Amino acid sequence: MEILVCVKRVPDTSENEIEVSKDGADIERDDLVYSVNEWDNYAVEEAIQIKDKIGGSVTVITVGDEEAEEVLRREMAMGADNGILLDDEAFEGSDGKGIATILKAAVEKGKYDLILTGAQADDGAAQVGGMLAAMLDMPYASLVNSVDVSDAKKLKVGREIEGGNQEMNEIELPCVLSIQTGINEPRYVGIRGIRKVASVEIPTYTASDLGLGADAVGAGAAKVKRLDYFVPELGEGAEMLEGSTEEKVAKLIELLKAKGGIK
Amino acid sequence: MAQFFAYISHGDGVADDAALEMITAAKKIDPSASVTAIVTGSGPDLDKVANELTASYPEVWKFNNDALAYPNAEVIRKALVNNLPADCILLTTHDTLGMDLAPGLSIKLDSAYVADVVDFEGLEGSDIKLVRQEFSGQVSTHVKCDAGNGAVLTLRPGVFPADESKSASGNVVDKDAGDVSTKRKYLEVVVAEVGDVDITKSEILVSVGRGIEDQDNLEIVHELAEAMGADVSCSRPIVDAKWLEKSRQVGTSGLTVKPKVYLAVGISGSFQHMGGIKGNPFVIAINKNPKAPIFQVADVGVTEDILEFIPELTEAINEAK
Ligand SMILES: Cc1cc2nc3c(=O)[nH]c(=O)nc-3n(CC(O)[C@H](O)[C@H](O)COP(=O)(O)OP(=O)(O)OC[C@H]3O[C@@H](n4cnc5c(N)ncnc54)[C@H](O)[C@@H]3O)c2cc1C
Ligand SMILES: Cc1cc2nc3c(=O)[nH]c(=O)nc-3n(C[C@H](O)[C@H](O)[C@H](O)COP(=O)(O)OP(=O)(O)OC[C@H]3O[C@@H](n4cnc5c(N)ncnc54)[C@H](O)[C@@H]3O)c2cc1C
Numbered sequence A: 001m002e003i004l005v006c007v008k009r010v011p012d013t014s015e016n017e018i019e020v021s022k023d024g025a026d027i028e029r030d031d032l033v034y035s036v037n038e039w040d041n042y043a044v045e046e047a048i049q050i051k052d053k054i055g056g057s058v059t060v061i062t063v064g065d066e067e068a069e070e071v072l073r074r075e076m077a078m079g080a081d082n083g084i085l086l087d088d089e090a091f092e093g094s095d096g097k098g099i100a101t102i103l104k105a106a107v108e109k110g111k112y113d114l115i116l117t118g119a120q121a122d123d124g125a126a127q128v129g130g131m132l133a134a135m136l137d138m139p140y141a142s143l144v145n146s147v148d149v150s151d152a153k154k155l156k157v158g159r160e161i162e163g164g165n166q167e168m169n170e171i172e173l174p175c176v177l178s179i180q181t182g183i184n185e186p187r188y189v190g191i192r193g194i195r196k197v198a199s200v201e202i203p204t205y206t207a208s209d210l211g212l213g214a215d216a217v218g219a220g221a222a223k224v225k226r227l228d229y230f231v232p233e234l235g236e237g238a239e240m241l242e243g244s245t246e247e248k249v250a251k252l253i254e255l256l257k258a259k260g261g262i263k
Numbered sequence B: 001m002a003q004f005f006a007y008i009s010h011g012d013g014v015a016d017d018a019a020l021e022m023i024t025a026a027k028k029i030d031p032s033a034s035v036t037a038i039v040t041g042s043g044p045d046l047d048k049v050a051n052e053l054t055a056s057y058p059e060v061w062k063f064n065n066d067a068l069a070y071p072n073a074e075v076i077r078k079a080l081v082n083n084l085p086a087d088c089i090l091l092t093t094h095d096t097l098g099m100d101l102a103p104g105l106s107i108k109l110d111s112a113y114v115a116d117v118v119d120f121e122g123l124e125g126s127d128i129k130l131v132r133q134e135f136s137g138q139v140s141t142h143v144k145c146d147a148g149n150g151a152v153l154t155l156r157p158g159v160f161p162a163d164e165s166k167s168a169s170g171n172v173v174d175k176d177a178g179d180v181s182t183k184r185k186y187l188e189v190v191v192a193e194v195g196d197v198d199i200t201k202s203e204i205l206v207s208v209g210r211g212i213e214d215q216d217n218l219e220i221v222h223e224l225a226e227a228m229g230a231d232v233s234c235s236r237p238i239v240d241a242k243w244l245e246k247s248r249q250v251g252t253s254g255l256t257v258k259p260k261v262y263l264a265v266g267i268s269g270s271f272q273h274m275g276g277i278k279g280n281p282f283v284i285a286i287n288k289n290p291k292a293p294i295f296q297v298a299d300v301g302v303t304e305d306i307l308e309f310i311p312e313l314t315e316a317i318n319e320a321k
Helices: A038-054 A066-078 A096-107 A128-136 A191-196 A245-258 B018-029 B044-053 B073-083 B096-109 B215-228 B236-240 B306-320
Strands: A002-006 A009-011 A034-036 A057-063 A082-086 A114-118 A140-148 A154-160 A166-172 A175-179 A224-230 B004-007 B035-041 B059-064 B089-093 B112-124 B127-134 B139-146 B151-155 B171-175 B184-190 B204-208 B231-234 B261-265 B282-286 B300-302
Touching (some): A002 A038, A002 A128, A009 A066, A038 A114, A066 A082, A082 A096, A096 B096, A096 B112, A128 B096, A140 A166, A140 B073, A154 B096, B004 B018, B018 B035, B018 B089, B018 B151, B035 B044, B044 B059, B059 B073, B073 B096, B089 B096, B096 B151, B127 B151, B215 B231, B215 B261, B215 B306, B231 B236, B282 B306
Parallel strands (some): A002 A114, A114 A175, A140 A175, B089 B151, B204 B261
Antiparallel strands (some): A140 A154, A166 B184, B112 B127
16 A cells, blocks of 8 residues: 655654744744654554555655654654655745645645545644545545554544544545554654664655645645734633742642542 | 534534534624524434524524434535535534544635634634634634635634523524535444543542653652542543553543542643543642643642652652641
8 A cells, every 4th residue: 555644843842841932923943842743653653554564655745844854754764665855935834725735736746545644733723634635535534543454445444532432434545544643652763763764865846846836835825824922811820839849748738638639 | 794604513412512602702703793503413313403503593504314313524524515605604613523524624615724713803804813722732823814715613612601692593494415425434433441440430630641751650640649549540642652541541532530639740731631621620730841731720730840749749648647
């Protein structure tokens, strides 16, 4: 099976405190640690496991700048065969639909049986997979937490729904699936693995390579525009315990006792 | 002004809570908005929901079709595309059905799409100004959405107050879904397994998140819980890593808990996690990041490294006994 996995380079929120820049135009990006979107690691792992079971190839693709190449290499070190970088100034300021439009054009340059995305990325929008499927007129299933490839024409997939229940579906190939965390255990990649793929050539496609005009992607085409970033004042917030660690411990125990938090 | 619609899901003949939240949301976009509700399904449950909604919506579109008996987003999307006017504003919920349905719907309607909206700040011409969050709630953004050619907007559940006025006395309109053939077939729902401890019944929970960093460190959480007489629950990443059973997960894709006291350690406070905490417990959060979103919703916060703080707390509780 020929599998394409869409991956995004994002600031790692478990490593960083996200700060809004002074003018509110962006977040402070200078000191951020970036990594591959958590959900996309699960998608790449799933693709590799499918390939190992029934053969085929895994290609990872991203819309980003030169620095996004590092996430492609990381996923190739996991076991993806090919990487494709989609990079052009014209892509800047794209909204979700713009990103999906760019990915669609790249999908049509290849021939894929299965396209995987993460369920969501740092914007928490969970939009690109479903948009891409609709543009390609392929069936779609989101939040997939199990994939059974025993049939060559259709997959049996589980979707994780409310309460952790699993909705089973049959979906015809080719199709697009968005992958939920927990579907597998993504393999570890060490420095050595990344070094091994350091010199593998990664083709870059620009807007014109993909036949995309400025009216289709980028800031000009975006119907959704981010105006600023801010940190909201939500209600009163928590009463923060102050003082030395010992004082905090003592205060906390007092509160726990008062509220029935210690049996 | 464009027509407003609200796609409303339902179960056991009762509309989802979001049904009344969507009215408030629509009015925040445009105070003069008149919203048409849409429900899909089959059988008596559907009739019941449609009738219930006439109290709140002047018009309720009812799609009764066997293919819609289970809410398969691929089928619902086709029914909606076959019926909705191109430049309408459609609201629905940012939940597992909304995520499945809405992004593709916006493409098929050629309209703008914004997911997981937490507030609206009105309308300027055809631009809707709204608020959403990024980086798991660490920052918010103002967003301008050009709805000139329509918009599909999904709302975060629980943030818009319910419109309880129920004075619409509307009517139900039967709609024909049209061709809804799809390439995805619903088979069945497999219900989540029950665990050794039923956290939905626990009075005190110590809930652990990714901040615990390593499986071996879970030991200190178990020790704290034992000292308090609490049960241990967790956020999703702990289950994804297979460190604890799924039956310990609190949140929209886990269990809904109703304890008296909820002590969250190393949890950032995503809405999917907090959505599983009901009954207004006393929430205490320990997190090393003073800006962690959980401090906005907790009653009491402590900015500390849990790996150091938890053992001290445990010791002090045991000593005090
Ligand atoms: C500086 C900057 C400015 C921006 N300005 C705007 C703006 O004005 N308006 C606006 O709407 N958005 C803006 N964005 C956000 C934006 O470009 C899209 O929302 C975004 O790339 C899609 O990501 P998402 O988090 O919404 O993806 P989701 O839909 O949540 O992600 C789901 C999956 O889609 C795939 N995917 C997502 N993005 C990519 C990608 N780039 N390459 C490959 N696969 C991908 C991945 O598989 C991912 O797991 C801006 C972003 C940046 C960094
Ligand atoms: C459809 C869907 C359903 C979901 N359902 C659920 C659900 O049911 N339940 C759920 O929990 N999540 C769910 N999620 C995931 C959710 O969006 C978040 O990703 C998740 O809740 C984050 O878990 P966390 O807070 O443990 O981790 P993070 O967000 O990574 O937060 C870790 C926190 O620990 C702090 N920390 C780190 N080290 C330390 C230390 N040494 N001492 C103190 N603090 C420290 C950090 O400052 C950070 O705030 C769902 C997501 C999707 C898309």
